[in-house]
């Protein structure tokens with residue numbers, strides 16, 4: 001599996017274009033700043049369960065759009081970072097995007113991790129293994145931490161967490177690790193994959209992590225998995241559960257692999273698929 005992830009990352013081409021937009025999206029009393037870490041193309045051979053006809057229909061160029069995003073959410077005077085991207089040492093641009101917003105790493109109060117693949121956790125440390133975020137508490141699901149640190153004994157993850165000892169906070173699914181932020185079980189992509197339901201005033205957001213990798217085919221055909229899903233049967237079920245919730249309750253989603261700026265409203269289509277409305281120019285995320 002590591003091989004596949006590495007080859008995916010290798011295919012990511014970092015762009016020199018803007019990595020953040022300074023005007024936030026406003027949802028109730030929260031402000032959401034999408035941060036672009038990397039983007040590029042990936043081969044359609046990463047898909048699991050797609051027929052040749054389906055690939056021809058939804059991926060006509062034969063390559064999938066790949067992007068890595070993180071999100072800064074400001075609520076009152078608190079700065080919450082959801083995932084950290086690849087890390088500067090691997091070419092990730094999240095730190096540049098934060099800088100462009102005039103946010104320094106020491107301004108981040110909490111980092112929430114959807115799961116522990118390197119394109120989400122790599123930005124926790126610098127090239128020397130030192131903590132980037134000097135004050136933040138780091139939140140991760142207990143199941144996810146145990147899978148990587150105790151069962152897999154993954155050296156990279158253990159190293160990424162080491163300088164955060166004493167500031168690492170584990171949570172159970174269903175808990176609210178901080179007021180207004182609830183952890184939803186979205187396991188499948190990884191054993192502890194988490195979707196965060198964020199509420200502030202009238203505003204709600206689902207930070208969906210890797211519920212969508214390649215939206216161009218997984219929205220119309222949510223049953224399609226990817227090679228790096230730990231459980232390829234469970235991941236599509238989590239996708240449907242979360243997208244149903246977003247559509248039924250009209251809660252916008254923030255996707256770590258959705259095309260920048262990565263904020264969408266979701267609607268159900270007949271036949272079991274979904275469609276997404278893009279966030280509009282006026283920085284409003286409008287439901288259908």
Ligand SMILES: [Zn+2]
Nearest residue numbers: 117119120210
């Ligand atoms: Zn990912």
